[in-house]
Amino acid sequence: MAENQKQNYLTHPKGIMSWLLTLDHKRIGLMYLFGGIIFFFLGGVLALGMRLELAAPGNDFMSNETYNNVYTLHGAIMIFLFIIPAIPGALGNMLLPLMLGAKDVAFPRLNLASFYIYTLGALFVVYTIIAGGVDTGWTFYTPYSTTSTSNVIPMTMGIFIIGFSSILTGLNFIATIHKMRIPGLTWYKLPLFVWALYGTSLVQITATPVIAITMVLLILERLLGIGIFDPALGGDPVLYQHFFWFYSHPAVYIMILPAFGIISEIIPVHSRKKIWGYKFIAFSTLSIAFIGFLVWGHHMFTSGQSVFSQIVFSFITYFVGIPTGVKIFSWILTMYKGQVSFTPPMLYALSFLFLFTIGGLTGIFLGAVALDIHLHDTYFVVAHFHYVMQGGTIIAFLGGLHHWWPKTMGAMYNQTVASICCLGVFLGFNGTFFPQFLLGLRGMPRRYATYDPQYAELHNYSSFWSGILGLSIFIAIMNLLWSLRKSNKLDPGTNPWGAMTLEWTHTSSPPHPHNFEEEPVLEHGPYDYDKVIVEPTFKK
Amino acid sequence: MDRLTEYLFPKQVSTFAADIDNLFYFIFYSSIALFAIVVFGMVYLAIKYRFKKGDEVRLTSSKDHSNILESLFFIVPLILVSITFVWGIRSYLKMIIVPDDAIEIKVTGQSWFWTFDYPDGGTTLNELVVPSNQPIKIVLSSKDVLHSFFIPVMRTKMDCLPNRYNVMWFDAQQEGVYDIFCTEYCGTGHSQMGAKVIVMKPAQYEAWVADLGSDDEDIPLDELGAKLYTKKACNTCHTLDGSDLVGPSYLQTSQMWGEERVFDDGTSTIIDDNYIRSSILEPQTKIVAGYQGVMPTYQGLLNDRELDALIAFLKSLKEDSQI
Numbered sequence: 001m002a003e004n005q006k007q008n009y010l011t012h013p014k015g016i017m018s019w020l021l022t023l024d025h026k027r028i029g030l031m032y033l034f035g036g037i038i039f040f041f042l043g044g045v046l047a048l049g050m051r052l053e054l055a056a057p058g059n060d061f062m063s064n065e066t067y068n069n070v071y072t073l074h075g076a077i078m079i080f081l082f083i084i085p086a087i088p089g090a091l092g093n094m095l096l097p098l099m100l101g102a103k104d105v106a107f108p109r110l111n112l113a114s115f116y117i118y119t120l121g122a123l124f125v126v127y128t129i130i131a132g133g134v135d136t137g138w139t140f141y142t143p144y145s146t147t148s149t150s151n152v153i154p155m156t157m158g159i160f161i162i163g164f165s166s167i168l169t170g171l172n173f174i175a176t177i178h179k180m181r182i183p184g185l186t187w188y189k190l191p192l193f194v195w196a197l198y199g200t201s202l203v204q205i206t207a208t209p210v211i212a213i214t215m216v217l218l219i220l221e222r223l224l225g226i227g228i229f230d231p232a233l234g235g236d237p238v239l240y241q242h243f244f245w246f247y248s249h250p251a252v253y254i255m256i257l258p259a260f261g262i263i264s265e266i267i268p269v270h271s272r273k274k275i276w277g278y279k280f281i282a283f284s285t286l287s288i289a290f291i292g293f294l295v296w297g298h299h300m301f302t303s304g305q306s307v308f309s310q311i312v313f314s315f316i317t318y319f320v321g322i323p324t325g326v327k328i329f330s331w332i333l334t335m336y337k338g339q340v341s342f343t344p345p346m347l348y349a350l351s352f353l354f355l356f357t358i359g360g361l362t363g364i365f366l367g368a369v370a371l372d373i374h375l376h377d378t379y380f381v382v383a384h385f386h387y388v389m390q391g392g393t394i395i396a397f398l399g400g401l402h403h404w405w406p407k408t409m410g411a412m413y414n415q416t417v418a419s420i421c422c423l424g425v426f427l428g429f430n431g432t433f434f435p436q437f438l439l440g441l442r443g444m445p446r447r448y449a450t451y452d453p454q455y456a457e458l459h460n461y462s463s464f465w466s467g468i469l470g471l472s473i474f475i476a477i478m479n480l481l482w483s484l485r486k487s488n489k490l491d492p493g494t495n496p497w498g499a500m501t502l503e504w505t506h507t508s509s510p511p512h513p514h515n516f517e518e519e520p521v522l523e524h525g526p527y528d529y530d531k532v533i534v535e536p537t538f539k540k
Numbered sequence: 541m542d543r544l545t546e547y548l549f550p551k552q553v554s555t556f557a558a559d560i561d562n563l564f565y566f567i568f569y570s571s572i573a574l575f576a577i578v579v580f581g582m583v584y585l586a587i588k589y590r591f592k593k594g595d596e597v598r599l600t601s602s603k604d605h606s607n608i609l610e611s612l613f614f615i616v617p618l619i620l621v622s623i624t625f626v627w628g629i630r631s632y633l634k635m636i637i638v639p640d641d642a643i644e645i646k647v648t649g650q651s652w653f654w655t656f657d658y659p660d661g662g663t664t665l666n667e668l669v670v671p672s673n674q675p676i677k678i679v680l681s682s683k684d685v686l687h688s689f690f691i692p693v694m695r696t697k698m699d700c701l702p703n704r705y706n707v708m709w710f711d712a713q714q715e716g717v718y719d720i721f722c723t724e725y726c727g728t729g730h731s732q733m734g735a736k737v738i739v740m741k742p743a744q745y746e747a748w749v750a751d752l753g754s755d756d757e758d759i760p761l762d763e764l765g766a767k768l769y770t771k772k773a774c775n776t777c778h779t780l781d782g783s784d785l786v787g788p789s790y791l792q793t794s795q796m797w798g799e800e801r802v803f804d805d806g807t808s809t810i811i812d813d814n815y816i817r818s819s820i821l822e823p824q825t826k827i828v829a830g831y832q833g834v835m836p837t838y839q840g841l842l843n844d845r846e847l848d849a850l851i852a853f854l855k856s857l858k859e860d861s862q863i
Contacts, residue, residue, distance in 0.1 A: 059785075063784070064728045064729065064730075064731065064732075064785075064786065065728055065832075068725075068727070068728065068730075135727070135728075136725075137725050141685075141686055141724070141725070143684070143685050143686070143702060144685040144686065144725070144726060144727060147684075147685065148727070149832070231701075231702045231703030232702075236703065237686060237701060237702070237703070238701065271589070272591070272597070272600055273589075273600045273601070274600070274601075274602055274603075274604045275604065276604050276605065277604060277605055277610065278604065280610070302688060302697055302698055302699050303699050303701075304698065304699055304701065304704070304706040307632075307633075307636065310632065311629055314625060314628060314629065315625060318621040318622075318624070318625055321617070321621060322614065322617055322618060322621070325574075325613065325617050326610065326613050326614060328578060329578075329581075329609075329610075329613045332578065332581045332582050332585060333581075333585070333606075333609070334604075335582075335585040335586055335589055336585055336589065336601070336603065337589060337600055337601035337603060338589050338600050338601075339589065339590075339591040339595065339597070339598070339600060340585070340586050340589050340590045340591055341590075341591045342586075342590065350582060350586065353578065353582055354578075354579060354582070357574075357575055357578045357579075358575065361571040361574065361575060362571075364567055364571065364621060364624060365564065365567050365568075365571075367621075367624070367625075367628070368563060368567065368624050368625070368627065368628030369628045369629060369631075369632040370556075370559075370560050370563060370627075370628050370629075370630075370631030370632040370634075370635060371560055371563050371564055371567070371628060371631075372628075373632070373635065373695070373696055373697055373698075374560060374692070374695040374696070374697070376688075376697060376723070377688060377690075377697075377723035377724060378723065438548065441548045441549055441564075442548070442549065442550055442692070443550050443690070443692025443719065443721065445690065445721045445722070445723040445731075446723070446725075447725040447730060447731075448730065448731035449730075449731045450731045450732065451731065452719065452734070498597065529599065529600050530599055530600055530601060530602035531599070531602075532599075533597055533598065533599060535597055536597070
């Protein structure tokens with residue numbers, strides 16, 4: 001038994017090939033995490049480069065061409081190589097089978113294949129960077145993208161390939177959730193993170209083919225001039241926008257739903273309290289995933305689409321807002337009569353509630369057609385989606401990373417440093433992006449390398465705080481990595497937050513290579529803090 | 541509220557600007573109220589139920605729903621967004637229904653400048669001149685990629701497409717000179733693709749229109765060239781101080797007058813009047829090494845005297861820099 005307990009998936013089996021050819025979902029999750037963090041770093045450096053250029057009005061730091069490449073790569077890398085794969089690929093892979101009491105995902109080989117497809121796609125993107133970049137914006141709007149002389153084809157090819165990784169992961173997760181649950185683990189006893197992954201997977205397998213088709217059409221248009229998007233050949237650039245947003249709006253939910261899942265885990269555990277409105281959160285996840293398919297036209301309010309379309313898209317957009325709002329209230333009320341600990345994961349969750357609420361509410365401004373026409377393609381939009389994507393998804397990802405770090409890595413980071421970094425991220429984020437709402441209201445357009453001096457003060461302020469934001473995230477990640485030093489191992493029985501989902505109660509930290517030594521028997525629901533006491537344990 | 545509007549927004553110049561700003565304030569104050577509830581609730585609950593040192597881990601409340609609260613969370617936002625939606629559509633209709641007595645001006649976006657064609661003939665570049673208190677209908681299109689025509693003080697914008705026309709309108713209530721931006725990314729010169737809208741009193745506008753096309757007859761060539769340099773948007777891509785933008789600086793070309801210039805295909809030529817003339821009219825045939833061939837042709841946009849003027853202006857830069 002003692003010998004057996006020492007075995008964990010990190011150290012057993014050994015050797016580089018045992019990692020590269022592993023079928024273990026936990027190792028695959030870690031490899032995704034590794035890839036994701038590298039691209040997060042790269043995307044972050046590009047972002048800081050942009051803020052440096054924008055600190056003053058002129059071309060002080062880079063030329064227009066360089067800036068256009070940098071902002072395009074920042075967007076494409078952050079979205080396609082980090083945010084979309086990060087939570088499902090890394091945390092989802094790592095945790096889903098553990099939460100279900102399963103030995104692995106339904107199709108372990110397919111899971112490894114997904115990772116290598118992601119790697120192949122990432123290589124195309126890296127090639128694009130080495131070959132001189134791409135300057136179309138991550139949206140690849142035609143006809144600019146069909147006429148630009150930059151490396152549009154390798155970049156779109158990379159996105160096309162990564163799409164398959166996304167589809168296969170979604171397929172794998174759906175099969176796993178349906179078929180791999182232990183007896184007694186019924187749908188309403190699933191942790192909400194699993195519901196979130198389920199909703200995400202549905203969107204992944206239904207929406208991603210559309211971006212794949214769009215990217216192929218774009219490549220064909222460039223290579224063969226098939227005339228579907230290029231007006232000179234009888235095509236229609238607005239058609240491209242419809243195709244693109246038909247994927248890319250649902251993709252917003254691929255990015256944010258897993259974050260909702262993480263928040264739904266962190267808040268009850270660190271408040272030691274049954275989650276408020278379990279069924280509502282579960283079903284709103286699915287309804288948001290569905291309604292997300294019907295609102296793509298709100299990205300095109302100034303494209304000249306028909307008045308009728310404008311009205312319909314504006315109307316449906318608000319139906320995403322309502323369930324999202326009720327979710328936020330549910331998370332807050334979860335703390336009612338609980339025992340709230342201000343641990344680093346909880347601080348990230350509270351930051352999420354603050355920042356994501358701003359992100360959501362500013363979406364209401366943009367959903368009103370008349371107001372959107374003023375705000376469209378200005379910094380107001382830039383600020384809005386950063387509040388959702390970074391203030392929402394990335395903050396939740398960092399919170400999840402801190403929450404499950406002792407579980408998956410068997411080590412505890414310095415919690416004081418982690419809390420200070422969380423505060424730094426919170427302040428740095430608001431300092432960077434709040435001024436951008438004001439810039440947008442005053443009419444500052446996005447994707448500008450230089451700008452009118454009337455906007456200089458707010459830009460300068462934003463740039464200053466972006467340094468604090470970048471530094472805080474960097475130290476937070478270093479703090480996590482530093483915890484992995486040899487002398488810092490936790491006792492395998494550690495459950496530092498007193499969580500009661502299967503990954504905490506039935507396997508060691510880090511988990512056994514086969515997850516559970518014997519099939520776990522479900523004793524209680526995921527949030528039964530009103531029925532069962534799970535003492536937090538924290539031993540070295 | 542006026543001071544807040546001054547801080548948050550550009551001036552309200554069009555007839556519908558105030559309405560749109562008011563819609564903003566409605567959403568703004570509703571959002572602040574909801575946001576205050578969220579933040580207050582969060583901070584209050586987190587502090588009130590915090591786990592203090594020495595507290596024992598115990599079973600907590602099983603309360604996980606409240607029909608009254610949840611109905612409130614559903615109904616209040618629903619009412620607020622319903623008002624927002626209807627208001628948004630009503631204001632939008634005001635923005636798209638063009639009054640019958642509007643003057644129609646054709647706006648063409650092209651990388652990276654704007655051309656304005658007036659109803660009685662005459663064209664301007666990067667300067668849209670309109671009378672105040674008069675509806676102006678703008679018909680938009682593009683000669684190449686997508687652009688978007690944005691006038692912040694009018695609170696309106698619309699995309700310019702290469703294959704169809706889009707329409708927007710405004711009625712300016714205040715004379716002045718205001719910014720126009722391109723808001724759809726269009727490549728290297730996107731951030732320089734700005735223009736101005738000049739709102740004049742109607743009488744002044746009449747005089748301006750009558751004068752359009754007939755001016756510039758009797759000013760010296762190099763002075764006319766200096767005017768054209770900004771008027772015809774040369775300044776978007778070419779500087780006068782030797783620094784690089786999208787294209788080579790005029791100063792550099794001027795200083796190299798009579799010397800050899802090397803092109804990206806390896807050929808070269810002596811910089812003289814004919815070289816400059818052909819560079820303006822057929823910019824794609826000879827591209828200076830180190831630059832991208834992105835300049836559009838000015839064939840039809842400049843007459844012979846204007847071409848002479850630009851060449852004279854360019855030549856004069858060398859002498860100016862020697863003083």
